[in-house]
């Protein structure tokens with residue numbers, strides 16, 4: 113009698129605690145509601161890599177999260193893997209494991225490389241980071257040639273052209289799949305504009321075009337929404353603050369690196385947009401530094417429509433104010449030379 117009662121209680125408790133298949137599907141964890149997507153983060157144990165890995169673990173569009181670094185990844189992966197969200201997490205350390213880390217990736221995010229210290233320009237990072245990007249891109253062309261590549265490592269104005277050349281040499285280049293991540297410039301422009309215009313930052317949009325260093329960062333506040341009719345002096349100050357946003361953080365960190373948390377946020381926003389595009393969500397538009405014909409420069413950041421194959425359309429600049437037109441002309445020589453420096457490096461070494 114006692115044993116029968118116990119069996120009945122157990123049956124009842126099981127039926128209330130084990131979720132049914134339909135319950136799991138309603139919560140959005142089934143492969144039918146969202147396709148399997150593998151995202152790899154290269155440089156995952158670093159200042160950007162760790163919070164970016166955390167944010168990608170929180171993204172329900174990711175089914176596999178692959179964390180690679182030359183050191184420290186087992187700890188980061190073990191830690192993140194305990195979070196009860198959809199993706200399976202795996203950590204990989206050292207070049208021997210790079211292939212495994214990359215195989216099957218839909219998106220590869222690259223924040224591997226050294227950051228600035230006060231007094232340095234992003235170009236001062238070229239000598240170290242160019243070699244890192246080159247070796248990682250060589251591996252990408254071998255192990256996941258169809259992946260979208262989100263390049264964060266600086267100087268972005270040169271590392272993206274390096275990646276393109278490495279992929280061309282390997283015969284795997286697809287201009288629709290290579291992105292320089294300039295989302296942090298947009299994030300900053302939105303924040304600074306909302307503060308000056310005294311509007312809710314959640315509803316603000318500001319395109320940022322050009323490149324990702326100093327004057328090559330060109331926020332188009334004339335196209336900012338909601339409109340605020342700020343005086344010219346305020347627009348100039350906002351432009352300068354956006355262009356110097358990275359330096360503001362480098363100086364505040366006083367030798368302990370550059371933006372990591374805001375960059376992880378920006379990187380996660382951009383990767384999420386890429387995932388939505390891959391999954392066929394319509395009208396996904398973000399600014400990014402991509403191969404482009406909207407100016408005479410071969411790479412340029414502008415609004416890009418994302419789709420199932422990566423870049424679906426590179427959108428034009430739209431109407432510019434005189435001040436922005438001058439900024440556009442002024443940035444071209446520096447951006448051109450940074451692009452050429454990257455191309456030359458990739459073809460020399």
Ligand SMILES: NC(=O)c1ccc[n+]([C@@H]2O[C@H](COP(=O)([O-])OP(=O)(O)OC[C@H]3O[C@@H](n4cnc5c(N)ncnc54)[C@H](O)[C@@H]3O)[C@@H](O)[C@H]2O)c1
Nearest residue numbers: 155157158159160181182224225226227264265266296375
């Ligand atoms: N695009 C942007 O808007 C933006 C914003 C902020 C920082 N950055 C850049 O991102 C890069 C990383 O910044 P951080 O603050 O995370 O630096 P960090 O030094 O904290 O981390 C870099 C990580 O890269 C790893 N690494 C080095 N060589 C590697 C290799 N060959 N393969 C894999 N991993 C490797 C390191 O071990 C380290 O964990 C820098 O170049 C920085 O300038 C870009």
Ligand SMILES: O=C(O)C[C@H](O)C(=O)O
Nearest residue numbers: 228266357358359370371
């Ligand atoms: O400024 C840097 O060196 C890092 C990054 O490019 C940034 O904009 O914060």
